[in-house]
Amino acid sequence: MRILVLNGPNLNLLGRREPDVYGDVSLKGLAAELMLRAPEDVELTFKQSNHEGDLIDALHDAFDYEGVILNAGAYTHTSIAIRDAISAIAAPVVEVHISNVHARETFRHESKLAAVCIGVITGFGLTSYTLAMHALIEHWRNRHD
Template sequence: MNILLVHGPNLHLLGRRQPEIYGYQTLDGINQHLTKVAERQNVNLKIFQFNDEGQIVSVIGEHIDWADGILINAAAYTHTSVAIRDALTTVNLPTIELHLSNVHSRESFRHHSYIAPIAMGTIAGFGAFSYDLALTAMIQHLSPAPSVDSTGSPESNI
């Protein structure tokens, strides 16, 4: 199972940028943690961070034949980028949009997402744990359907 994780603009400043909103965890710390979680689940996780919209579009397209699913925190581009939405639509892979903060409890311009309508789900407001939730949800989504036990109840993959 191959999962692509894309971080958008300014996320390289996590831990120093508005910690009252985004927390004190660094992007490197988040990435290291997620890499370990993925390894324990036998998942190949590729992680990228770009401040430039064009680089985000490119990395999505470049992984069309590699990735089984995409996790994306497009940050400010969530609210402005038709190009990123089009790239995600083009690759047609299961996608989860995620955010550290609850974008719906912030400024009104953050309430609109170009990505949400084409994503299978959105996770927001749980700080760095939003990434754990998104990774877990994608692994669950991409895993084979649970088998049925002897009582006829589905067995969980969790």
């Protein structure tokens, strides 16, 4: 099973940006930790971009994946284009957030993406990614058993 882990704007600053909100682990550290937690039959590919079009291109290229873990960052709350890209692909997408967006500023409470994702995991720190990975694995197994 192949899963794309796609991170949006400012997530390249993990470990340095607002560690009280996002923690002190870098994006590379997150990738390493997630790879350690992945079952042997799961292949993870990691991509990050601060540019909306690059994220859309990565989603368009996700036809070869059985699932996508997407942290679109602030684009979650604004991007109809990313929403449309999610709708255009067959791979199921889980929206993730490190912080609990519902406990933060009100503009973060609305997701433009959630309705076209199979689920949303928010507020569990970097564990949100692990939970999303396991959710995608179970979703895939339930569809292929």
